[in-house]
Amino acid sequence: MRLLRKCTCSYTIDESKEICDKCGERFHSAYPPKFSPYDKYADYRRKMKELAKQRGSF
Numbered sequence: 001m002r003l004l005r006k007c008t009c010s011y012t013i014d015e016s017k018e019i020c021d022k023c024g025e026r027f028h029s030a031y032p033p034k035f036s037p038y039d040k041y042a043d044y045r046r047k048m049k050e051l052a053k054q055r056g057s058f
């Protein structure tokens with residue numbers, strides 16, 4: 001599976017490239033965070049944990 005990645009000036013699907021020749025920026029995922037369900041659930045779990053901690057202090 002090819003992932004689209006982007007820098008500040010363009011997009012690439014070339015996985016051998018880490019840094020853009022033109023702007024010198026490191027390529028990073030072009031997809032918004034909501035495309036990653038793992039992060040979403042990790043954030044959810046973190047919030048629940050915080051909530052539980054807060055309730056435990058009462």
Ligand SMILES: [Zn+2]
Pocket residue numbers: 007008009010020021022023024025
């Ligand atoms: Zn660039």
